[in-house]
Amino acid sequence: MRILAVDAGTGTQDILLFDSSGPPESSLKLIVPSATQIAARRIRQATREGRAVALTGVTMGGGPCHWALDEHLKAGLKAYATPEAARTFDDDLEAVQGMGVTVVSEDEARRLDDALQIEMADLDLEAIRRALAAFEVDSDFDGLALACLDHGAAPPGYSDRLFRFEHLRRVVEERNDLRTFAYLPDEVPDYLTRARAMLGCVDTDVPIVFLDTGPAAALGALQDPIVAQQDEQLVVNLGNMHALAFHLRATHIYSLFEHHTGL
Numbered sequence: 001m002r003i004l005a006v007d008a009g010t011g012t013q014d015i016l017l018f019d020s021s022g023p024p025e026s027s028l029k030l031i032v033p034s035a036t037q038i039a040a041r042r043i044r045q046a047t048r049e050g051r052a053v054a055l056t057g058v059t060m061g062g063g064p065c066h067w068a069l070d071e072h073l074k075a076g077l078k079a080y081a082t083p084e085a086a087r088t089f090d091d092d093l094e095a096v097q098g099m100g101v102t103v104v105s106e107d108e109a110r111r112l113d114d115a116l117q118i119e120m121a122d123l124d125l126e127a128i129r130r131a132l133a134a135f136e137v138d139s140d141f142d143g144l145a146l147a148c149l150d151h152g153a154a155p156p157g158y159s160d161r162l163f164r165f166e167h168l169r170r171v172v173e174e175r176n177d178l179r180t181f182a183y184l185p186d187e188v189p190d191y192l193t194r195a196r197a198m199l200g201c202v203d204t205d206v207p208i209v210f211l212d213t214g215p216a217a218a219l220g221a222l223q224d225p226i227v228a229q230q231d232e233q234l235v236v237n238l239g240n241m242h243a244l245a246f247h248l249r250a251t252h253i254y255s256l257f258e259h260h261t262g263l
Contacts, residue, residue, distance in 0.1 A: 001143070004144050008123065008147070014029075046072065047068075047071060053115055054112045055086070057082075057084065061122055061194060080103075080112055122201070146198055148198055150164075153191045167189075172253055232254075243259045
């Protein structure tokens with residue numbers, strides 16, 4: 001069995017093509033720039049060229065692309081975005097318009113011939129297939145495991161970080177088990193708009209599971225035989241923009257900690 005696992009982060013997207021026919025250590029791994037880093041580079045290219053940008057596609061992770069768009073607007077250049085792409089920067093479209101972005105329809109965006117067209121998406125399976133093909137690696141897979149850190153669509157005026165913390169509390173209170181953070185596509189809550197958008201980018205009919213990045217990392221750490229044999233575990237996931245720690249007994253969560261910061 002071959003499973004393609006993709007974790008969409010802030011700095012990188014980490015890709016593993018797991019093949020059960022060999023040891024896990026021999027599975028192909030790729031660490032490449034994240035989708036938000038790629039979008040940021042394209043926005044900055046438009047800024048250097050003095051061109052407007054037209055952002056289409058779906059909701060994705062912000063951070064670097066948000067900062068690049070702020071710089072673009074401060075330079076006095078125009079930015080257009082479709083509603084789904086605009087929600088990358090704020091779930092409240094009025095707030096996005098307040099930044100200086102003009103929200104347009106898909107048809108209107110396509111007619112902006114002078115603007116640099118940038119498609120927003122956390123997952124680009126076709127790009128992954130091309131990368132694998134460049135090294136003569138078969139790009140067929142039997143299942144997909146996708147991950148990202150989704151703050152969720154907070155109500156207007158409400159902190160997305162507090163909304164994220166409430167999501168973590170809600171999941172743990174429902175069933176105290178790391179595996180509760182794993183969802184089949186039809187189980188993902190409506191408010192996890194980034195996760196749902198990532199799932200919507202899948203272009204093939206294979207079984208899919210979605211996990212939050214932090215719990216996915218903790219579950220992976222528990223596969224280490226030395227870690228697994230301990231009565232209790234303290235597992236820490238240090239990302240480029242978030243740090244998560246879990247005090248565990250197997251998959252039971254005694255406590256968890258999440259800090260939003262930059263490394």
